[in-house]
Amino acid sequence: MDKICKSIVFGGLAEVTAFDTTELVQKARELHKTSPVATVALGKVLSIGAYMSSTLKNDGDRFSISITCDGPIQNLVVAGNSKLQVRGYLENPDFQLEKLGSGKENLREAFGSGTINVIKDLGLKECYTGKSEVVNGNVDEDFAWYFTKSEGVPTALAMAVNLDENGDCTSAGGIIIQPLPGCPEEVLVILEDISMNFGIMDKLVAARDPHKLIDDYFGHFEIKYFDPVTPVYQCICSPLYMEGVVRAIGRGECVNILMERGSIEIKCHFCGKVYNFSKEEVVDIWQRYDKLNKK
Ligand SMILES: [Zn+2]
CATH class of the missing domain: 3.90.1280.10 (HSP33 redox switch-like)
Incomplete structure (x- = not known):
C-alpha cells in the first residue's frame, strides 16, 4: 500500500516527509497508457501532488498543479484534495524520445523550458496562486525551486520512479525536507548536508519503506513520527x-x-x-x- 510518512526532526525545527507512491503512479500509467518517459514525468508530479494533498488541513481544501512547457510533454496537470485523492494527466501521454532508455535520463528534454503554476483553494476568499519556472526539467529541482521561490520555504527534494522492461512502475517515491518557522541557520546547514548525501534515490525508493528512509538519515536527530497516511488515485468527476x-x-x-x-x-x-x-x-x-x- 502507498504511504506518506511525516516526521519532525531537531525537536520541531524541520519537517521530513518520505513517500511511497508506487500504486498511484502505476494506476496513472494504466489509465493513460503512458510511455516510459511520460510515466516518470507524470509519476514524479503525482508524487508531489500526493505530498501536497497531505499538507491540506481542512475538508474541501484542494489544489491543482499545471506545467506548461515547450518540450513534447506540452502540458501536465495534477490535482488533489485533503482526502488524499490525487489525479493527473498529460496532454501527450505516449510520446517517445529516441534515446530515452528507462525514461529517467531525458526528462529535461521531455519538458524543455516552461512554467509551473499552482492554485490552492483553501476555503478562503481568494485562492492561493504560485508560479515558478522549470529550472532543470528533472521535476525534483523544479519543485524544490517552486517551494523555495514561490511558497518561501527552502526545500530539498529527491524522488525516483522505477520501471520494469514493460514500462510498468515497480516503485516510486521520494523524500522532501523543509525547515519549520524558527529553524536556525546551523540546522539548515545540517539539513542541506544530509540531503546532499542521499544515496541513489532509485535504490532507496525501490525498498518501498518510507519510514526506514527517514530513519536511516534522520533517526538520531530528535525525531518524532506521525502516523502514516495513504494517498490514492481517484477522479472526482461526476x-x-x-x-x-x-x-x-x-x-x-x-x-x-x-x-x-x-x-x-x-x-x-x-x-x-x-x-x-x-x-x-x-x-x-x-x-x-x-x-x-x-x-
Ligand atoms: Zn474523471
Missing part, C-alpha cells in the same frame, strides 16, 4: 461536475456541436470516463443556468 464543463464551452459553441452531432460528448482527462449530454439535457443545463442568474 455528471454534475461535467455540467460545469458544458457551461464552460459556451452557449454558442454548444448549439454548434448539437447541430453537428446531435449531442455533446465530454471525456474526463483524468480518468477517461465519457459523459454524453443529449440535446434535451444541454437545453436543461442552460435553462437552469438562466434561472439561477436571474435571481
Whole structure:
C-alpha cells in the first residue's frame, strides 16, 4: 500500500516527509497508457501532488498543479484534495524520445523550458496562486525551486520512479525536507548536508519503506513520527461536475456541436470516463443556468 510518512526532526525545527507512491503512479500509467518517459514525468508530479494533498488541513481544501512547457510533454496537470485523492494527466501521454532508455535520463528534454503554476483553494476568499519556472526539467529541482521561490520555504527534494522492461512502475517515491518557522541557520546547514548525501534515490525508493528512509538519515536527530497516511488515485468527476464543463464551452459553441452531432460528448482527462449530454439535457443545463442568474 502507498504511504506518506511525516516526521519532525531537531525537536520541531524541520519537517521530513518520505513517500511511497508506487500504486498511484502505476494506476496513472494504466489509465493513460503512458510511455516510459511520460510515466516518470507524470509519476514524479503525482508524487508531489500526493505530498501536497497531505499538507491540506481542512475538508474541501484542494489544489491543482499545471506545467506548461515547450518540450513534447506540452502540458501536465495534477490535482488533489485533503482526502488524499490525487489525479493527473498529460496532454501527450505516449510520446517517445529516441534515446530515452528507462525514461529517467531525458526528462529535461521531455519538458524543455516552461512554467509551473499552482492554485490552492483553501476555503478562503481568494485562492492561493504560485508560479515558478522549470529550472532543470528533472521535476525534483523544479519543485524544490517552486517551494523555495514561490511558497518561501527552502526545500530539498529527491524522488525516483522505477520501471520494469514493460514500462510498468515497480516503485516510486521520494523524500522532501523543509525547515519549520524558527529553524536556525546551523540546522539548515545540517539539513542541506544530509540531503546532499542521499544515496541513489532509485535504490532507496525501490525498498518501498518510507519510514526506514527517514530513519536511516534522520533517526538520531530528535525525531518524532506521525502516523502514516495513504494517498490514492481517484477522479472526482461526476455528471454534475461535467455540467460545469458544458457551461464552460459556451452557449454558442454548444448549439454548434448539437447541430453537428446531435449531442455533446465530454471525456474526463483524468480518468477517461465519457459523459454524453443529449440535446434535451444541454437545453436543461442552460435553462437552469438562466434561472439561477436571474435571481
Ligand atoms: Zn474523471
